[in-house]
C-alpha cells in the first residue's frame with residue numbers, strides 16, 4: 001500500500017558543497033557543530049546525520065534529550081552530541097552515561113550533574129552557557145564565578161567542554177549594536193575564566209548568521225544550522241557575503257531538499273464557480289485545475305492558501321482556494337499536456353524553475369523554515385547523489 005502522498009529527497013553533493021563552503025569561511029581551526037534540532041530542520045535526522053558525517057562532520061547539536069537519542073541511533077560511535085535546550089533532571093544520568101554533552105545554564109544544575117557523574121563513575125561533559133543579552137537561557141555574571149569554582153573543584157567528574165552564548169538576532173545588521181554588546185559581554189566571561197585559571201575546551205557563540213554579521217565570533221566552534229541546509233539566514237547575510245567577495249552575484253550554497261507529490265485528479269471548473277471550501281477563490285473564467293493529495297495535516301502550510309506555488313511540467317502553478325486538511329488545488333489552465341499521476345514539485349527544482357524556502361517569512365518566498373521544521377517525520381526521505 002502507498003502510505004504517503006508525498007516524498008522528500010536529499011542531495012549528498014549539495015550538502016558536501018555547503019559544508020565545504022562553510023569550512024572555507026570559518027577556517028580549519030574551527031570545528032563545525034551541525035545543528036540538527038527539529039528533525040534536522042525537517043530534513044530528517046536519520047538521513048541527514050550520516051550524510052553530514054560523510055562530509056567529515058563529527059559534532060551535532062540538538063534541542064532536547066529526545067533528539068539526542070535520535071541522533072545517537074544513527075550517528076557514528078565517534079561523533080559527539082550536544083544538548084543545547086531541555087534536559088530533564090531524570091535524564092541527566094542517561095546523558096552522562098552515553099557521553100552526551102549538555103548545556104548548563106544555571107548554577108543549581110552543577111551539583112546534580114556531579115552527583116550523577118559520581119554514581120556512574122563517568123565524566124559529565126558540560127558547556128556553561130552565559131547570559132549576554134538574549135535573555136533566553138544563560139548564567140548571570142554574579143553566579144558564574146561560583147560555577148567556575150565548582151567546575152574546578154570537581155574537575156575529575158565535570159569536564160569544562162565549552163563556554164557559550166547565543167546571539168539574539170544576528171540575522172539582521174540593524175541589531176549590530178546588540179550583537180556587539182553580547183560579544184563584549186562574552187569576552188568578559190572569558191576573562192573571568194582566564195583569571196580563575198580554568199579555560200573551556202571550546203569557545204562557541206556563532207550561529208549561521210553570526211559567521212557573516214559578527215566578525216571575530218567563530219572562535220573554536222560554530223553551531224551551524226540553516227546555512228548547511230543551503231539557505232541564507234537573511235538577505236543581510238547574503239549582502240555581507242557579496243561584499244566580502246566583491247561581487248554583485250555569487251551563490252555558493254545549494255539546497256539539499258526537494259519535496260514532491262503527484263497529481264491525484266484533473267478537472268474543469270466553469271466560469272462563475274468557487275473552488276474548494278467557502279468563497280475564497282472565484283473562477284472568473286473557465287479553468288483547468290489539478291487536485292494534489294496532501295494538505296496542512298501533511299505539512300503543506302495552510303498559510304499558502306491562494307498564495308502558494310508548485311511546479312508542474314516545468315511551469316509554475318498557483319494554489320487556488322484554501323489548503324484543506326489532506327488536499328489542495330492548483331491552476332493548470334496555462335500548462336498543456338498535464339496528466340493524472342504527473343510529478344509535482346512542492347519545494348525544489350523542476351526543469352528551469354526553482355521553488356525556494358526562505359529562512360524568515362518573506363511573502364515573495366512563500367515558504368519558510370518554520371514549514372520545513374514542521375514537516376511530518378513520517379514523510380519518506382531518500383538520500384540521492
Ligand SMILES: *Cc1c(COP(=O)(O)O)cnc(C)c1O
Pocket residue numbers: 035037084166206207208209223224225226227233
Ligand atoms: C538553532 C540554534 C543555532 C543554529 O542557528 P542557525 O541560525 O540555524 O544557524 C545555534 N545555536 C543555538 C543555541 C540554536 O538554538
